[in-house]
Amino acid sequence: MGKIRVRFAPSPTGPLHIGGARSALFNYLYAKNTGGRFILRIEDTDLERSSRESEENILASLKWLGLEWDEGPDIGGDYGPYRQTERLDIYKKYIERLLAEGKAYYCYCSEEELEFERQECLGRGEVPKYSGKCRNLTPEERKKLEDEGRKPVVRFCVPSNREILIPDKVRGDVVFDSDGIGDFVIVKSDGIPTYNFAVVVDDFTMEITHVIRAEEHLSNTPRQILIYEALGITIPEFAHISLILGSDRSKMSKRHGATSVVQYKEEGYLPEAVVNFLALLGWSPVGEEEVFSLEETAEQFSLARVAKNPAVFDMDKLRWLNGVYIRNCPLPRLAEMALPYMQKGGYISSEPTQDELAWLSLVVTALQEKLTTVGDIIGFMPLFTGDDVVIDGEEQLELLKEDTFLPMITAFCENLSALEDLNPVAVKTLLKGLTKELGLKGKQVYMPLRVALTGQKHGPELDYLISILGKETSKKRLSRTAEQAGLKIPLT
C-alpha cells in the first residue's frame, strides 16, 4: 500500500463545530498512527454561505487543538490548490469528460417545474426523484431553452437497477440501490460543481486513500461511488464515524450548549482536554487508562476500535477531564491562561505589573485544584478582593462568638503586622505558632479565622488566602467581621 493520505474538508460556513473537530481529530490520529499525511481542504463551493472569516476561524481552532496539517490552503503542498473555488478548472476537465461520454447532461428545469414534479410524485405516494426528462434533449431543444435565458445545471446519469456496495471500515459493507437515487446535480447553474462531484475529483486528484468523515455523509457515498465509476478512477477506503448527540439524543445543536470549538476555548477548557474527550467519544483505548496526550492517542489509534453507535456529548466528563488537565498544568501556563479572564474582570490591569503577576501566581496556586475551567477563576475572586465580608449564615456567626475568638484574632493581627515577608510558608508558621502561643486547639483558630476572613466555612488553604489578601485587607476584613459580631478589635 502506498502512503496513507487522509483529509479534513470543512466548508467555511461558520466556526468549527465540535463534531467537525472530532472528524478532523480522527483523520489526524489515523494519519499519525500510520505515518501518513493529514490534509486540510476547504470546501467553499457554496458561495453564499462561505466566508474567509469562517475559514480563518476553522484554521485557528484546529491549530488550537493541536491538529497540525501537512498540506493545506495556508501552507500549500504538492496537490494544491486546497480551496475548491480555486480548483474550478480541474473540475471542468472531468465534467466535460462525463458530458462527452453521455454520463452527464444539461438540465434546464426551473425550480418551479422541479417543485411541481416533486409534488406530483408525493401525490402518487412515490419517492420524489428527478424524472430525468432533460436527459435526451436535442440540440434544438437545448438552444430554444437557452434562448429563453435559462441557465442549465449539469446532472449525472444515475444507472438504473444497480447495487452499490460501500465497504466501510467502521460499519462493514453497506449496500444501496441506485433506483433510490435520481439524476442529481453535479454542476450548479452558476457553473460551480456541487459537493458530491467536487469531493470525488478532489479526493482522487489529491490521492486521498481513506475518507474518514461523519455518518451524515454515508447516504451521499453511493452517489460519489457512481461518479468514481463513471470516471473510471480509484475509489478510496471509507470510514463513516457516528454523530455526536446532545443530551436529548438529537444531533448536537446550540440548545445543547456550546457547539463550536472556540466557545470551549473561551470558557477556559484546555485543548488537550477537549481533544482527549473527543477521542474517547467513539473510540476506545485497549487498556483502562483514559487520560492521553494527542501523541499517546495517535500511537494507539485504530479504526477497528471506533464504535458504530452515536455518542451523547457528556459535558460532565469533559469538565472532569478538563479539571485533570488543569491540575496537571504547570503554574506559569495556568497563570498565563487565567490572565485574560482576570483582566476582563478588572482584577489585573491590561499592562500587568510584576506585583500583579506575582499576586496572580499565588491566586492560581491556591485555586488550581478547585478549577474545572480556567474561566471559573472569576467566580472565586470575591474571596480574594475587597474589604467587605458577608457572614453567610448562623453557624458561621456562632463561630465568632466563642470566647477565644477575640484574643485569637487580636494576636493574629499583631503577629501578622510583625511579619516581615508575607508568604504562604510564613503564614503557616505564624498560624502554628499562634495556636501554640495561645494554647488553643486548631479548631479554635482555623475555622473562626476563615469565617472572619471570608464569611464562609469553605475555601482555599488559609496560608494562601492570607498571603493573597495581604496584611491590610486581612486586618480590615477582620475588624469589619468583628463589628458584625459585636466585638471590637484594635487595629494594629
Place this chain on the structure above:
RNA sequence: GGCCCGGUGGUCAAGUGGUUAAGACACGGCCCUUUCAAGGCUGUAACACGGGUUCGACUCCCGUCCGGGUCACCA
C-alpha cells in the same frame, strides 16, 4: 414516508457463542484533610422487546419497537 445506520448501567464504553458482563464520568458511603476541593477505598446501577439457530446466546438470523442520518442548484 422510502433508503441507510444504530440500540450493553443516567452518560461514555469494553465485550466478538460458555465472563461473577470490564473500566471511566456522574451519584451514594467511608477514609484522608481542623474547611472545601483533590486523592484513596467502596456501593447502587445495564445487554430495548419477541421469535428462531445452538448443548449454550449480549454476541448469529428474522421480526417489532425506539433513536438517528439522508432524500437540495448545502456541504
